[in-house]
Structures are given as C-alpha cells and as structure tokens.
Amino acid sequence: MTMTQPDLSVFTTLESEVRSYCRGWPTVFDRAQGSYLYDEDGHRYLDFFAGAGSLNYGHNNPVLKRALLDYLERDGITHGLDMSTTAKRAFLETFRDVVLRPRGLDYKVMFPGPTGTNAVEAALKLARKVKGRESIVSFTxxxxxxxxxxLAVTGNAFKRAGAGIPLVHGTPMPFDDYLDGRTPDFIWFERLLQDSGSGLNKPAAVIVETVQGEGGINVARAEWLRGLADLCARHDMLLIVDDIQMGCGRTGPFFSFEEAGIVPDIVTVSKSLSGYGLPFSLTLFKPELDIWEPGEHNGTFRGNNPAFVTASAALDAYWTDGQMEKQTLSRGEQTEAALRQITAEHAGAGYRGRGLVWGLTFDDPARATDICRRAFELGLLLETSGPQSEVVKLLPALTVSPEEMDEGLLVLARAVRETA
Structure with a gap:
C-alpha cells in the first residue's frame, strides 16, 4: 500500500499525549462499512480490531443503522436518564425474550453509566453493599x-500507576494456569480463606473474566470456572463475571460463561451491547441482590435511548435463531487453523483463544508490536495485548465473511514472515 503522509498536526498539537491507538495507526480515518475502514485518502483497511470488541456486527451495520435512523427521524427520545421510554421498554422486552429466558437466567437489569467501567463500579458497589464487606478478589x-x-481489581501495573493514589480493598489471586499447572486450582486462595492468620479479609465477591482480553488472551478452562463458582458458593462470596469484551457473542454463546455451565451472581455487559458502537452497559444480578435504594447509584447518561434501539435491532437480527453462535465458532475454527500453520512455521510462536478472540504469542515480546505495525502498512488493523504488549490480538467482527477472514489471516502470515 502506497502511503502519503497525512496531516496529523491538529491531533499532535492540540490533543493530549494520552492518545494511544492513533499512534499505531498513523492515518486519518473517514468512513467505515462492515469489516473495512477507509482513510481520507481512500486507502482501505481490513479491521481485525472491531472497536476493541464494540463492533461485533461490523461498522455501520445496515440493519442497525436503519433502525437508528428511523428512530431519530421520528424525534424519538435520545436522552432519558432512567425515565421509562418506549425504546427502553422495547429493549428490556427483547433482552428478556431473546437472551435471558432462553438461557433460564433470572436477572434484574440495572442501567449504570454507559461504559464498561461504570458497569464494573456498580457491580463492586452492590457486592459490598449486599455482603457488608470491603474486599474483592480479582486475578493476575x-x-x-x-x-x-x-483499577483496584486490575492487574496491569502501568494502568494501576496512573491512579496516583493507593488502590485498596482488592486482592489478586492466580488466574487459570498462571503457575503453569504446577499446583492444584485454588489451593492458595482456599488456604487463605480457611486460615484466620492469613491476613485476607473475607471477600464480598470475586470478579473474573472468562477470557482475559487486555491481559493477553488468557483463556480460563470450563472446569476452572466451575471450580471458582463452587469455591464462591462454599465461602459465601458473590461471583462477578466481567463479560464486557467477551460477552455479546465474542466467544460463541451470547455470554462467555455459558460453556462452563455456571450462573454468576452478577454479570457486567457493555461494548457490543448496542451493536453500533454507541455507549451502553448493563449490570445484571440475581433478584435477591436488588437491595438498592432509589437513586443510590445513578448517572446522567445511563438512559442512552439510541443505544436501546440498536441493541434491540441487533438481538432481533442475530440472536433469535442460533446462527450467530454457529457462525462465530466456524470462523474461530478457520482462524485457529491459520494460526496453527503460522506457529508451525515460526519457532517460539504460539496461539490461544476461543470463538473469535485469538492471540498470537512469541518468545520475543517485541515481535507483536512489529507485526502489528507491518500489518497496518499492509492494510490490516491489529492491536497488541498483554502486560508487555507481547500478544498479537485478533478481534474481527462476528459478521466477518470467510473470504475476509482469509484475507486478514494471509496478511497476518505475511507480516509475521516479514518481521522475523
């Protein structure tokens, strides 16, 4: 791809140094459709980033766009706090009928602020309120x-340091296979819970991702998740599953914990919930935990009605017949086969993942950044993940076609070869 130097002056002079993604993709994007973005010079990029998992149905999905435009054109409510609106009613009914009831899940639905971290804050706050304890256990x-x-339940040292104050009331435990299978699951965790001299305050809850996306595509085994659920039940701790990036079908089923056959006490959902990249999050919890007082937790933008509209449209279009899950698992098999071939050709390479979230690893942590940079030059958007940015992360739209998947995987293989 022949590149001309874009004019980035207003971004570099006016925008804060905190910007990050734009540094790896030094161009000015102008429009997007499906699995492709186009910059202002007309260059096309295949998107294996999908808005960090916020665009599971691709860019400007026509079904969702039509529903949104129709709603706006009739002057539908856009801002509603927690008022009752027709858009919210339609979403709640659709979410109940398409997602909750078919899975036998009995959850109350809470609308916190519109982002994933808002949903997590609400979950932690509720767990502490219900149990009357401060400590929360998270994982490496x-x-x-x-x-x-x-941040207090996040492991990444760089991100934690940005808080500028002590991050307290969180205790990390080893994630699945953190110790390379050398010790039985939860042996340290359970010992601390049983020992009155351990110094561990009894936790209100445990929060876990079934697949750690930002942490390096670390996949928890179903049996490990079942063991964790059992541990929480035996020790009177709530189980919170953070499904913000891995939910909404990313691993195949709508919720990533379905494969393990567990029912968390609290679930956080965001990112692709709106399906259109509009800010929207939910905190779901068992009815007996709903001890909130009216207005005890609120936020000005928790009633994002346009997001209700696109979310309802996404559920109706993609989650009523079981085809979305089958397609995602099929594309996942396609991806795994390609990654298997890539790693067979390159010493020190490995891969891991589920559904349509995959990570490509190398003994040399710097390789991942080099590969993503070369992929961008070849017209493919990829990001890194892991504490040292040592993993090439593949996160395409769930609606990606087999041909688009092959195109991206071929570019990835080329980028790996050319950065060896």
Missing part, C-alpha cells in the same frame, strides 16, 4: 476498567 493480568474501583 485482569483488566476491568480505568476508574478507581475498577
């Missing part, structure tokens, strides 16, 4: 958001 390499409560 976890990522749960950038606000203070969420």
């Amino acid at each position: 390499n976890a990522f749960h958001g950038m606000s203070l409560g969420a």
Whole structure:
C-alpha cells in the first residue's frame, strides 16, 4: 500500500499525549462499512480490531443503522436518564425474550453509566453493599476498567500507576494456569480463606473474566470456572463475571460463561451491547441482590435511548435463531487453523483463544508490536495485548465473511514472515 503522509498536526498539537491507538495507526480515518475502514485518502483497511470488541456486527451495520435512523427521524427520545421510554421498554422486552429466558437466567437489569467501567463500579458497589464487606478478589493480568474501583481489581501495573493514589480493598489471586499447572486450582486462595492468620479479609465477591482480553488472551478452562463458582458458593462470596469484551457473542454463546455451565451472581455487559458502537452497559444480578435504594447509584447518561434501539435491532437480527453462535465458532475454527500453520512455521510462536478472540504469542515480546505495525502498512488493523504488549490480538467482527477472514489471516502470515 502506497502511503502519503497525512496531516496529523491538529491531533499532535492540540490533543493530549494520552492518545494511544492513533499512534499505531498513523492515518486519518473517514468512513467505515462492515469489516473495512477507509482513510481520507481512500486507502482501505481490513479491521481485525472491531472497536476493541464494540463492533461485533461490523461498522455501520445496515440493519442497525436503519433502525437508528428511523428512530431519530421520528424525534424519538435520545436522552432519558432512567425515565421509562418506549425504546427502553422495547429493549428490556427483547433482552428478556431473546437472551435471558432462553438461557433460564433470572436477572434484574440495572442501567449504570454507559461504559464498561461504570458497569464494573456498580457491580463492586452492590457486592459490598449486599455482603457488608470491603474486599474483592480479582486475578493476575485482569483488566476491568480505568476508574478507581475498577483499577483496584486490575492487574496491569502501568494502568494501576496512573491512579496516583493507593488502590485498596482488592486482592489478586492466580488466574487459570498462571503457575503453569504446577499446583492444584485454588489451593492458595482456599488456604487463605480457611486460615484466620492469613491476613485476607473475607471477600464480598470475586470478579473474573472468562477470557482475559487486555491481559493477553488468557483463556480460563470450563472446569476452572466451575471450580471458582463452587469455591464462591462454599465461602459465601458473590461471583462477578466481567463479560464486557467477551460477552455479546465474542466467544460463541451470547455470554462467555455459558460453556462452563455456571450462573454468576452478577454479570457486567457493555461494548457490543448496542451493536453500533454507541455507549451502553448493563449490570445484571440475581433478584435477591436488588437491595438498592432509589437513586443510590445513578448517572446522567445511563438512559442512552439510541443505544436501546440498536441493541434491540441487533438481538432481533442475530440472536433469535442460533446462527450467530454457529457462525462465530466456524470462523474461530478457520482462524485457529491459520494460526496453527503460522506457529508451525515460526519457532517460539504460539496461539490461544476461543470463538473469535485469538492471540498470537512469541518468545520475543517485541515481535507483536512489529507485526502489528507491518500489518497496518499492509492494510490490516491489529492491536497488541498483554502486560508487555507481547500478544498479537485478533478481534474481527462476528459478521466477518470467510473470504475476509482469509484475507486478514494471509496478511497476518505475511507480516509475521516479514518481521522475523
């Protein structure tokens, strides 16, 4: 791809140094459709990033766009706090009928602020309120958001340091296979819970990702998740599953914990919930935990009605017949086969993942950044993940076609070869 130097002056002079993604993709994007973005010079990029998992149905999905435009054109409510609106009613009914009831899930639905970290803050706050305890257990390499409560249960040292104050009331435990299978699951965790001299305050809850996205595509085994659920039940701790990035079908089923056959006490959902990239999050919890007082937890933008509209349209279009899950698992098999071939050709390479979230690893941590940079030059958007940015992360739209999947995987293979 022949590149001309874009004019980035207003971004570099006016925008804060905190910007990050734009540094790896130094161009000015102008429009997007499906699995492709186009910059202002007309260059096309295949998107294996999908808005960090916020665009599971692709860019400007026509079904969702039509529903949104129709709603706006009739002057539908756009801002509603927690008022009752027709858009909210339609979403609640659709979410109940398409997602909750078919899975036998009995959850109350809470609308916190519109981002994932808002949903996590609400979950932590509710768990502490219900149990009357302060401590929350999280896991090594976890990522749960950038606000203070969420940072306290996040593992990444760089992100934690940005808080500028002590991050307290969170205790990390080893994630699945953190110790390379050398010790039985939860042996340290359970010993601390049983020993009155351990110094561990009894936790109100445990928060976990079934697949750690930002942490490096670390996949928890179903049996490990079942063991964790059992441990929480035996020790009177609530189980919170953070499904912000891995929910909404990313691993195949709508919720990533379905494969393990567990029913968390609290679930956080965001990112692709709206389906259109509109801010929207939910905190779901068992009815007996609903001890909130009216207005005890609120937020000005928790009633994002346009997001209700696109979310309802996404559920109706993609989650009523079981085809979305089958397609995602099929594309996942396609991806795994390609990654298997890539790693067979390159010493020190490995891969891991589920559904349509995959990570490509190398013994040399710097390789991942080099590969993503070369992929961008070849017209493919990829990001890194992991504490040292050592994992190439593949996160395409769930609606990606087999041909688009092959195109991206071929570019990835080329980028790996050319950066060896």
